[in-house]
Amino acid sequence: MSVATxxxxxxxxxxxxxxxxxxxxLGRAYVAWRRFSANRLALIGLLIIIALxxxxxxxxxxxxxxxxxxxxxxxxxxxxxxxxxxxxxxLGRDIYSRIVYGSRWTLYVVILVAIIAAPIGLLVGTIAGYxxxxxxxxxxxxxxxxxxxxxxxxxxxxxxxxxxxxENAVLAIAVTSWPPYARIARAxxxxxxxxxxxxxxxxxxxxxxxxxxxxxxxxxxxxLIIRVTLDMAGIILTAAGLGFLGLGAxxxxxxxxxxxxxxxxxxxxxxWVAAAPGAAILIVSLGFNLLGDGLRDALDPRSGDQ
Amino acid sequence: MSVAxxxxxxxxxxxxxxxxxxxxxRFLVIAVTxxxxxxxxxxxxxxxxxxxxxxxxxxxxxxxxxxxxTRREMGLDLPWIEQFYLYVKSALSGDFxxxxxxxxxxxxxxxxxxxATIELATLGTITGAVIGVPLGVLAxxxxxxxxxxxxRIVGLIGYSVPIFWLGLLGLVLFYAKLQWxxxxxxxxxxxxxxFTPITGFYLLDAAIQGQWDVFYxxxxxxxxxxxxxxxxxxxxxxxxxxxxxxxxLAQEYIVAARAKGLxxxxxxxGHALRNAAVPMVTVIALSYANLxxxxxxxxxxxxxxxxxxxxxxxxxxxxxxAVLGGTIAIGSVFIAINLFSDLLYRLLDPRTKxx
Numbered sequence: 001m002s003v004a005t006x007x008x009x010x011x012x013x014x015x016x017x018x019x020x021x022x023x024x025x026l027g028r029a030y031v032a033w034r035r036f037s038a039n040r041l042a043l044i045g046l047l048i049i050i051a052l053x054x055x056x057x058x059x060x061x062x063x064x065x066x067x068x069x070x071x072x073x074x075x076x077x078x079x080x081x082x083x084x085x086x087x088x089x090x091l092g093r094d095i096y097s098r099i100v101y102g103s104r105w106t107l108y109v110v111i112l113v114a115i116i117a118a119p120i121g122l123l124v125g126t127i128a129g130y131x132x133x134x135x136x137x138x139x140x141x142x143x144x145x146x147x148x149x150x151x152x153x154x155x156x157x158x159x160x161x162x163x164x165x166x167e168n169a170v171l172a173i174a175v176t177s178w179p180p181y182a183r184i185a186r187a188x189x190x191x192x193x194x195x196x197x198x199x200x201x202x203x204x205x206x207x208x209x210x211x212x213x214x215x216x217x218x219x220x221x222x223x224l225i226i227r228v229t230l231d232m233a234g235i236i237l238t239a240a241g242l243g244f245l246g247l248g249a250x251x252x253x254x255x256x257x258x259x260x261x262x263x264x265x266x267x268x269x270x271x272w273v274a275a276a277p278g279a280a281i282l283i284v285s286l287g288f289n290l291l292g293d294g295l296r297d298a299l300d301p302r303s304g305d306q
Numbered sequence: 307m308s309v310a311x312x313x314x315x316x317x318x319x320x321x322x323x324x325x326x327x328x329x330x331x332r333f334l335v336i337a338v339t340x341x342x343x344x345x346x347x348x349x350x351x352x353x354x355x356x357x358x359x360x361x362x363x364x365x366x367x368x369x370x371x372x373x374x375x376t377r378r379e380m381g382l383d384l385p386w387i388e389q390f391y392l393y394v395k396s397a398l399s400g401d402f403x404x405x406x407x408x409x410x411x412x413x414x415x416x417x418x419x420x421x422a423t424i425e426l427a428t429l430g431t432i433t434g435a436v437i438g439v440p441l442g443v444l445a446x447x448x449x450x451x452x453x454x455x456x457x458r459i460v461g462l463i464g465y466s467v468p469i470f471w472l473g474l475l476g477l478v479l480f481y482a483k484l485q486w487x488x489x490x491x492x493x494x495x496x497x498x499x500x501f502t503p504i505t506g507f508y509l510l511d512a513a514i515q516g517q518w519d520v521f522y523x524x525x526x527x528x529x530x531x532x533x534x535x536x537x538x539x540x541x542x543x544x545x546x547x548x549x550x551x552x553x554x555l556a557q558e559y560i561v562a563a564r565a566k567g568l569x570x571x572x573x574x575x576g577h578a579l580r581n582a583a584v585p586m587v588t589v590i591a592l593s594y595a596n597l598x599x600x601x602x603x604x605x606x607x608x609x610x611x612x613x614x615x616x617x618x619x620x621x622x623x624x625x626x627x628a629v630l631g632g633t634i635a636i637g638s639v640f641i642a643i644n645l646f647s648d649l650l651y652r653l654l655d656p657r658t659k660x661x
Contacts, residue, residue: 144336145343150599150640153617157348157633160621161355233466240468241603245618260471264607267474268482278471285466 035298042294048287056103065094067101068252077270086276089262091252095273098254099280105255106284109170109239110232116174118228121181122220126212128182129189140186147179152238159247166255169248173238177231184227188220222299230292233285240281256281329652337645342394344637348630349393353382356626365406365624402631407623412631415616420635421506422492423605423612427597429509429532434539434597435590439579441540442547446555447574457544464541469534469600473607476530488526490609497523531608538600539593546589550582557581584655591647595640 014031018024036042055062070076070092078088086095128139151173158172192198193216201215242248243257251258256277263274360377368376377383381392396402402412445457480486488494492508493501501520503511509528512521554560555578563573602614609615613632620628 141339142343145340148340148641148644149344149347150595150636152599152602153633153636153640154347156602156617156621157351157629158355160624160626160629161351237466237468241470244468244470244603245606245621247621257468260468260474264474267478271475271478274471274474278468278475281468281471282463282466285468286462289462289466 032298036294039294039297041290042297045287045290045292045294048283049291052103052107052284052287055100056107059100059104063094063097063100065097067093067098067254069093077266077273079270080272087270087272089259089273090266095259095276098259099256099277102254102256102259102277102280103284105166105249105253106236106239106281109166109173110235110288112170113174113177113235113239114228114232116170117178118181118224120174121178121183122185122217122224124178125182125185125187126189126216126220129186130193130208130212130216132193136186139182143179143182146176147183149176151176152241155238155242156245156247159242164247164250166249166253169239169242172242173235177235180227180231181224184223185217185220188223189216192216192219226292226296226299229288229295232288232292236281236285236288326653329649333645333649337641340641340645341638344634344641345394345397346390348634348637349390351633352626352630353389353393397634402634403627405620405628405631406625407620407628412628415628416613416631416635418506419611419613419616421503422508422610423598423601423614425507425509426528426532426535426605426610426612427594427601429528430535430597431539431590431594433532433536434543434593437536438540438543439547439586442544443551443574443579445544445548446551449552454548457548461541461545464537469538470603470607472537473531473534473604476534477607480530486526487530488523490527490607492524492527492611493520494523494527531604531610535597535600535604539597542593542596543586543589547582547586550585551578554578554582584651587654588647588651591643591650595643598636598639598643 012023013027015023015027018027070088072092075084075088075092075094077090078084080087084094084096086099088094089098124139124143128136128143154176155169155172158175159168162168162171198211198215201211206215239248239255240257240260243255243259244261246258246261249255249258251262259277260274260281263270263272263277266273360373360380360382364373364376381389384392400413402416404410405412405415408415441453441457441460445454448454477490481489497520501508501512501517504514505511508524509521512518512524551574555574560573560578563577568577601610601612602617604610605612605614606618613636617629617632617636620626620632
């Protein structure tokens with residue numbers, strides 16, 4: 001591709017007068033990407049998350065051993081070596097393979113929590129913001145009450161009642177993590193509620209339901225995505241904490257938190273059993289935090305680098 | 307609100323009294339609804355989710371007569387709303403039922419274990435504030451410098467690391483390899499019988515009684531878990547301090563102070579930090595509340611006999627009364643700290659008074 005065509009493409013993307021909706025959208029995305037990719041730490045975060053997705057997708061290819069069936073006779077608690085990169089655990093299972101498969105459960109948890117909690121928050125926030133009055137007061141009071149609760153302890157109590165398991169852990173985390181999204185969605189709704197385009201849609205006879213769904217919710221999405229990305233690390237840590245306490249994923253699932261718990265018994269002599277899954281949690285959480293920070297700076301320049 | 311407070315408020319007269327009164331009124335409404343909300347959630351968890359709450363409390367091996375009696379004692383034959391009313395009433399009088407595991411009333415157990423958690427969380431917050439505030443200030447003043455980068459990385463890792471894992475690695479290094487600290491517990495077994503706690507805060511008790519060998523032993527047990535919690539709170543406090551300080555340093559009064567010829571030290575630590583102090587009190591209070599919660603995992607790793615270990619032990623034994631009592635205890639303190647820091651912010655910061 002010649003320099004001239006690249007430059008004309010840039011000009012097309014950065015045009016002040018986009019000829020189509022697609023051009024405007026691509027242009028905006030381009031500007032955001034330029035701002036995002038100037039941030040080295042954010043790029044590292046993005047790379048970590050892409051790596052996580054690739055590892056989860058290709059787990060069958062990447063893992064040399066079974067994640068659940070070990071060699072009890074010959075391979076119990078082996079130190080890291082060429083055959084077993086991160087060593088083996090007390091049931092003779094290859095820790096590297098278990099971590100590779102564990103990435104799927106980490107993704108499972110964060111994606112499920114996000115698609116349960118974010119829509120709840122979005123719905124509560126936009127309805128409260130658009131309806132105003134008593135509806136707003138009551139919904140926001142409930143949100144504030146949930147916001148004032150200790151999340152991990154409440155999630156613990158929920159799982160205690162529901163019974164241990166990864167689905168119940170997801171449910172407990174989702175129940176405790178929607179309030180910030182409701183706050184954000186409400187704030188966004190309040191800023192656009194009285195704008196001219198909403199008045200125009202109202203004049204055209206759109207129902208409140210349609211206005212909230214089609215004209216207000218889409219505007220809340222970008223700030224919501226930033227917040228969800230920033231929360232991902234917290235979700236992973238809470239899920240791992242529940243797994244560590246034996247309330248999340250149950251054996252033999254290769255969930256990272258539960259793997260640390262099983263390594264705890266051998267921590268003083270065979271430290272690698274617990275060390276590797278913890279490092280995996282740290283790296284992935286770090287990736288989400290870096291990505292979230294970068295997205296916030298790129299999509300929401302107002303917040304600066306504070 | 308008491309008459310004395312009313313009179314004191316009226317004495318100051320004018321707009322301010324009204325503002326204080328209305329913010330106190332608002333505060334009370336919020337406090338009451340939030341606490342009721344907490345009880346509603348624990349009521350829901352304890353009574354609605356389990357198919358048979360009696361079974362959840364007694365286990366499936368209790369004789370029929372006991373099950374029937376407990377069902378009546380718990381008021382399960384009453385309508386929901388009445389059940390909730392009774393639940394709130396008993397919770398307010400500190401009655402959370404009896405723990406199956408320890409056979410004590412849950413409240414007695416909580417009173418016994420709470421000081422250990424408070425001791426740990428307090429030491430952690432002090433560590434976090436003492437290191438976090440100067441680190442945040444330096445990061446803001448020397449923005450973009452090496453120290454800013456270091457503060458950022460330290461903070462990011464603090465936000466991303468599983469604390470229980472860091473605790474385990476700490477035990478491997480400092481206990482097993484270097485032998486700098488004592489094994490996971492609160493005191494060595496030797497002292498369990500010779501030492502009588504007064505307040506329940508062992509460091510303080512040992513110092514009061516002048517038992518310096520006990521003090522040293524307690525210190526060797528608490529130092530690593532407290533340092534870990536301190537790290538969590540440091541990550542949060544330094545990040546917020548940096549943000550507040552950047553805000554203050556961009557204000558015009560800083561330029562004025564410079565024009566007056568004040569030294570940089572005086573401007574930064576005397577003027578800017580002082581103006582950032584009010585929101586920072588809030589941040590430190592919130593970080594304290596978070597540590598109370600964070601202690602659940604830390605206490606489990608370090609066998610620290612606080613409320614966190616109490617809850618997780620009860621969980622493992624399906625002791626729902628104890629779990630929910632512990633949840634309410636942590637929740638109440640958490641909510642109280644949240645609300646008081648909010649109130650404090652409103653009362654201390656003149657900008658929020660007429661708002």
